Amino acid sequence: MIEDKYIGEEFIDIISSQPFNRREFMKKTGGAIIVLFTLGDISALEGMEPQRRGRPEDINAYFRIEATGRITCLVGKVELGQGAITALAQMAADELDVSMESIDMVMGDTDICPWDSGTWGSQTIRFTGPVLREAAAKTRAVLIEIAAEQLKVPIERLTAKNGVIFEESNSDNRITYSQLAKGKIIERRVKGKVDLKNVSEFNIMGKPFLRVDSHEKVTGKAKYAGDIRLPGMLYAKILRPPSHDAKLKSVDVSGVKNLEGVTLVQEDDLIAVLHNNPDNAEAALSKIKTQYDSPEAQFDDKTIHEHLLNSAESRRVVDEKGDIKNGEKLADISTEETYFDNYFAHATIETHTALANIEGDKATVWVSTQGPFVIKDQIAEAIGFPSEKVRVITPFVGGGFGGKSPGRQALEAAKLAKITGKPVQVAWTRAEEFFYDTYRPAAVIKIKSGTTKSGDITFFDYNVYYAGTRGAELFYEIPNYALVSLGGRSAHPFATGAWRAPGNSTNTFARECQIDIMASKAGIDPVEFRLKHIKDKRVRNALEAAADKFGWSPKKTPSGRGWGVAMGTDVGSYVAHIAEVEVDKNTGRVQVKRIVCAQEMGIVINPQGATIQIEGCINMGLGYALTEEMRYRGGEIFNTNFDTYEITRFSMTPKIETVIVDNKETSPQGGGEPAIICMGGVIANAVYDAIGARVFQLPITPERIKEAMKRG
């Protein structure tokens, strides 16, 4: 390393046990400035429990300023399509006072990026944003400090703009960030406090930016985990059971033993065939003969809800207000309904994939994952390596939505690499993807509620089975209210997990249908009825903005117009959706013509990215609202591919109009999930408005619509 005279007493030596790869960092020639932080250096991290849990007290670099003028920004988050790569670069560039074009994002590499809890829960802008901004602002301060020494001007007289530091009174006395880095490697620790920019000082934040990764993605150059190639690598196909509860009785591998180029692995439960072509590995797998024992299934996709209701063993009052009994007495019109939600798959177009390479005592694993640091520890445990000897690299991820939080495929690849001594890729087939998915859980919600004749809600008794209470927080003004969560030990026949806004789509569907039914019974327009019960300004603004954009005119339902409204809250944001649908009464088919969504999400970093997340939520959400349905008997999954699991197609997509409600007072809130939560409710309500029949179960299929019409 080149010694640098500016380092002085602030220089800290870096020892090899620390979490970033020194060699990786130093191999760049031509000089660089690396700004280092420990946990205590960043005040935005204080009091942030979910982020902090397990956070190592290590030294991290968020930025490397190179003599070439490029600035590398290192973040532990990953790019799944949600556009964090663009919004994070905006925050970094703005606080550093450099152009967007000069930033190179490096994400999700556990050896060189700061520790991160995982890319889920719409947390990137909300929680990582302030940390990154502070790191950028402090890095800028460090650069000014170094410049002050070089230009021999006190810090107070210097300012930075567009990558240039100059003397305010004499702008000819200047030096660029890259010149500062030239010919030397400087490592600096930061000290002291800095101010982040106010909204009024934003140059790059708050402005719409197109995706920064699109060139790679439209040319096929973007690398995903399955695109990494290593010399001598093998492609593995793993024996899978026919059902989640099946037990392997016998296996006959004689069919693969003499196949050319095939490596067979049989270790405990792991039976795999490997070949240097994935298609040959797959063909070999089909030559293994097996017999399984499966217990008789206790329920299937038709009887699951009854099973869930019978299985619930715990009851927890999560929130209550007033007295339900009192509210019941005050009610003139009562409504008691039960709502049903089904299992839904994440169905990302990229299946779970990993490539593991073990060299000596070090494992490197490229993984399609939402949680590289979580997976790293799991891999270490699976192959008996110390955690610091495992490096997870996350290339572009082909969609996540919560489904790529578990990383079973990475553990499989790592184990097989250890056993075979070769780099091993595990890329799931679509059938494996459906089988091992951690579905959004099926659920039941029972609601009893009532209004006065004039349409004031007197009580709302909400009981949710197996979906949890995310999104069930009350934002309507209701004097007597109970929110009860029921469930307990999992009664699901297979794994369930976080599915974009976990639990919220289920809760929002039930609540917003119930609100609509009450409005209809009271003879009040559903937008008016909601506004009558909303005081909070942020909530009201969202609903009013949606109604305004849509051109809503009040009418009681069913009006025959096919208009529906639903609203909700998730990850600190509020959304209101209005849909217009057409229902074919003969076939029961729904065509959604138009959806308007207004989202109130506080300060917006990238309005373009936020808009696209809203649109994506709407299109993805059409699937669970209308067509997606898991079929199973016990632990046996019948959906094995896209021919039996119908996700949104071009022909289903409506005209989409979005409004981001202006709010410069609230810090940035989540944007990846909120706009999906209303899709079931808004379509159910619009269908009711169109035909006067209501479907109480997702998805709203033609069969269920026809049944509802029969019921009348």
Next chain:
Amino acid sequence: MKETINFKLNGKSTRLTVDGERMLLWVLRTDLDLTGTKFGCGISACGACTVLVDNEAVRSCQFPMKYVNGKEVITIEGLAKNGDLHPLQKAFREHDALQCGFCTPGMILTAYSLLLKNPNPSRDEIIDGMNDNLCRCGAHNRIIQAIETTSKK
């Protein structure tokens, strides 16, 4: 059975000795290191593996190598000419018609073949032509816009 297959790949004459029953997708991705073509489903149901064979969009996951002989294959890597993006690639960028990008190569090549047959498709014709290509991130409306923009040029 191994056979020798001669074809044009992204403008270059290519000769391969491979099992003619192997699918083009895996030969592209594994033998030729052209990883822009993606695996999504393996049953021609999602379109992520779409490539052009004699300018026709085909699902390479179910297209055996033996049928490639004597044909011209274009993959996403072969669409830009001398570093200049194809108008569809530009339009996808300008409209942000992608998120995770995994379905994008297949979308662009399906649209390419569609526009070749019908240079001025109506919106309904675009929807019809793209309907068997799946996108989970929900970029549908922007993809339609990108194709419309390109067709008008």
